[in-house]
Amino acid sequence: MFLREREDTKARKKMMKNSLNVHVRSVWAGNIDYEFSLIRSLVKQYPFVAIDTEFPGVVFKSKTNPWCLSSEKRYALLKMNVDNLCLIQVGLTLSDADGRLPDLGTNGAAHFIWEFNFRNFDLRCHAHNAxxxxxxxxxxxxxAALRTHGVDFRHFRRLILSSGLLYNPNVTWITFHGSSDFAYVMKTLTGIDLPMQMKDFLLVLKHFFGPRAYDMKHMIKFCDGLYGGLESVATQLRVERMVGRRHQAGSDSLLMLQIFMRMKQVCFAADDTRMEKHMGVIYDLELEDPTVRPAAAALVQGPLEVVFCGVNPLEVVFCGAANLTAAENIFAQQLPGHMIQQLPLLPPSHMAQQPSIPSFPWSYYFGAPF
Known part of the structure; x- marks a missing residue:
């Protein structure tokens, strides 16, 4: 449907883009209290909140196509990564129901979004994907600036819990493939690892973020012809990034808000109830429908093969239970499920000797149920 719509000329779109004049408010340890005081005063008027996070990549991957895994096993992979990695940035864009952004008293001369920078990730010793x-x-x-001037998780936790963004049934959260975004923020809020079970994760998510959460990666499956990632969907909907670049948390959160408002117009305008039925459904963590993907059903019954493809903070690649050090055993015990089978044992290989860790084939197998 949206592919058939006529759009404004490029010149007019550029003029509209420039006239909005969006600024990213960069939040550090020195100004976080003031910035949250602003957000607290805006939530009632701007209850639509798009969120994006930046984190050190993915260090645990499945050798099986994720599409062929059950939701529970996809959650297990998510948990493995989030439990062992560290949040770097959070982007927040607030708007009203029509997509208007806060102007902070400038009478429309400027509009503002937020990007929070955290200090807790240390590139020298924390797990990451290079x-x-x-x-x-x-x-x-x-x-380096993050380590020196970034916000500590404890400070962020205290302020966001009292900001009005959480525990608020009137706030609508907007994400794109938001399982990781919600998971990293949840870990920051609780200070502990994610719940063992997906159902418990979804309960905690609803506890903090309320019932009104939309994941557009899930929703595009019901928007005829839309497909792909954030940039691809923006291109298909002819939505232009207003500020910043991709993989900047503030900029990406604004692009999500723009896409959401555009999808409301072109995909769900005729029937609001069609959109509401997707509320609370998070992509990759959808409840399983036994009538869907029958050919893949057999694939999800066996063990989940997981490859460690990042940098081990202990500087030793996993190489089998018999060769694990005591410290590595503690690290391995944090993984969900029961380790039921391993590849043949190999001698330990240190990062200094083997810099190409992402290509190593060492794998761990986890059995169902998780």
Missing amino acids: DSIKMLQDQGVNF
Whole structure:
């Protein structure tokens, strides 16, 4: 449907884009109290909140196509990564029901979104995916500045819990493939690892974020012809990024808000109830429908093969239970499920000797149920 719509000329779209004049408010330890005081005063008028996070990539992957895994096993992979990685940035965009952004008393001369920068991730010793770190650095993330001036998780937790954003049934949360976004923020809020079971994760998510959460990655399946990632969907809907670059948390959160408002117009305008039925459904964590994907059903019954493809903070690659150090055993015990089978044992290999860790084939197998 949206592919058949006539759009404004490029010149007119550029003029409209420039006239909005969006600014990213960069939040650090020195100004977080003031910025949250602003947000607290805006939530009632701007209850639509798009959220994006940046984190050190993915270090645990399945050798099986994720599409062929059950929701529970996809959650297990999510938990493995989030439990062992650290949040770097959070982007927040607030708007009203029509997509208007806060102007903070400028009478429309400028509009504002937020990007929170955290200090807790240490590139020198924390697990990460090297390719993801390079991508973030290429997009302007300064890890030295984060360590020096970033917000501590405890400070962020105290302020967001009293901000009016959480425990608020009137706030509508907007994400795109939001399982990781919600998971990293949840871990920051609780200070502990994610729940063992997906059902418990979804209950805690609803507890903090309320019932009104939309994941557009799930919703595009019901919007005829839409497909792909955030940038691809924006292109198909002819939505232009207003500020910043991709993989900048503030900029991406605004793009999500723009896409959401556009989808409301072109995909769900004729029937609001069609959109509401997707409320609370998080992509990758949808409840299983036994009538869907019958050919893949057999694939999800066996063990889940997981590859460690990041940098081990202990500087030793996992190489089998018999060769695990005591410290590594503690690390391995944090993984969900029961380790029921392993590949043949290999001698330990240190990062200094083997820099190409992402290509190593060491795997762990986890049996169902989780």
